[in-house]
Amino acid sequence: MKYVLISFFLLFSTGILAEQNRYVFANDEQAQRFGELTKELRCPKCQNQNIADSDAVVAKDLRDKVLLLVKDGKTKDEVIDYMIDRYGYFVHYEPPVTPATLVLWVLPVLIVIFGFGFIVFRQRKAAVKQTWNDQDEVLLTKLIAKNQRQEQN
Amino acid sequence: MNRKFLALLPLLAFALVCVFLFQGLFANPREIQTGRLGQQMPAFNLPDLMQDSKRWQESDLKGDVYLLNVWGTWCPTCLAELDYLTQLREQGVRIIGLYYVQSYDSDFDGEFDIVALRDEVSTMLGRAGDPYQFNILDLNRTLALDLGVSGAPETFLVDSKGTILLHHTGDINPRVWRAKFAPLMQELKP
Numbered sequence: 113m114k115y116v117l118i119s120f121f122l123l124f125s126t127g128i129l130a131e132q133n134r135y136v137f138a139n140d141e142q143a144q145r146f147g148e149l150t151k152e153l154r155c156p157k158c159q160n161q162n163i164a165d166s167d168a169v170v171a172k173d174l175r176d177k178v179l180l181l182v183k184d185g186k187t188k189d190e191v192i193d194y195m196i197d198r199y200g201y202f203v204h205y206e207p208p209v210t211p212a213t214l215v216l217w218v219l220p221v222l223i224v225i226f227g228f229g230f231i232v233f234r235q236r237k238a239a240v241k242q243t244w245n246d247q248d249e250v251l252l253t254k255l256i257a258k259n260q261r262q263e264q265n
Numbered sequence: 266m267n268r269k270f271l272a273l274l275p276l277l278a279f280a281l282v283c284v285f286l287f288q289g290l291f292a293n294p295r296e297i298q299t300g301r302l303g304q305q306m307p308a309f310n311l312p313d314l315m316q317d318s319k320r321w322q323e324s325d326l327k328g329d330v331y332l333l334n335v336w337g338t339w340c341p342t343c344l345a346e347l348d349y350l351t352q353l354r355e356q357g358v359r360i361i362g363l364y365y366v367q368s369y370d371s372d373f374d375g376e377f378d379i380v381a382l383r384d385e386v387s388t389m390l391g392r393a394g395d396p397y398q399f400n401i402l403d404l405n406r407t408l409a410l411d412l413g414v415s416g417a418p419e420t421f422l423v424d425s426k427g428t429i430l431l432h433h434t435g436d437i438n439p440r441v442w443r444a445k446f447a448p449l450m451q452e453l454k455p
Binding site: 177196197200 | 297298299300301367368406409410411412413414415416
């Protein structure tokens with residue numbers, strides 16, 4: 113009896129979940145592409161929100177357009193290019209590598225390389241080579257003996 | 266020499282960061298340029314806002330330089346710029362309105378009430394000034410999307426061959442006109 117009840121409630125709850133999913137796709141792959149695209153495309157009005165997140169009119173329009181294009185069988189890159197054609201590179205959260213944005217990629221690497229280079233350079237300079245010979249040995253014994261005598265006094 | 270330069274390096278880096286952040290203070294993040302700059306006006310076939318039978322296509326707009334002003338009665342900044350746009354019209358600038366209907370969805374809202382909208386538009390333009398040669402009604406915001414419009418007001422400067430030369434987000438006022446539009450207009454009309 114308990115299991116019958118549990119399975120009944122489980123069935124019921126999945127029914128609610130299915131209802132919440134507003135978008136219907138031909139296959140899972142399209143659903144996944146739509147999900148990825150709406151998270152990757154940036155809302156031109158509510159900046160710092162993606163179009164999945166934003167309630168702006170333009171974000172809804174872009175979502176509908178993405179839905180249409182995905183259902184049309186367009187690939188991810190085709191949809192992104194479609195949006196960039198209209199809204200510029202701003203609309204995609206992954207800026208392309210251009211002369212203007214190259215600094216974003218190159219600068220961190222340069223900072224790391226120069227930083228480590230600087231540390232290594234300083235350490236090499238600081239590490240003076242140690243030498244030890246018989247004369248030093250004699251001097252050391254003398255000093256120890258002298259010190260011990262002082263302590264005895 | 267080398268040591269002196271090394272000692273100055275942090276100061277130099279600091280100065281560079283200062284310059285970068287300082288100009289960021291005055292940057293406008295809303296200033297997004299459409300991906301359509303330098304391209305032809307996208308194809309469309311949309312109804313006139315005021316007349317039922319009239320439809321407009323991109324080829325109808327060619328022949329003279331014009332401003333395409335995206336606006337709506339729901340948008341307070343659009344109302345604010347109407348006065349200056351009307352002055353521009355009086356100076357001979359051709360301004361075409363693209364009426365941006367906010368969030369109309371045929372699946373939910375039923376039939377669109379065009380009579381009420383025309384009434385609203387006439388009242389607002391009658392009171393604040395009418396800069397428009399005519400208005401194109403973009404009910405589903407398809408042309409707006411093709412142009413990379415993110416809201417209203419936005420204005421495009423298009424030359425006589427239909428090439429989009431400028432995209433301005435926000436209102437047009439004398440300062441914006443002098444800085445962005447006037448130099449281009451001068452080039453276009455010698």
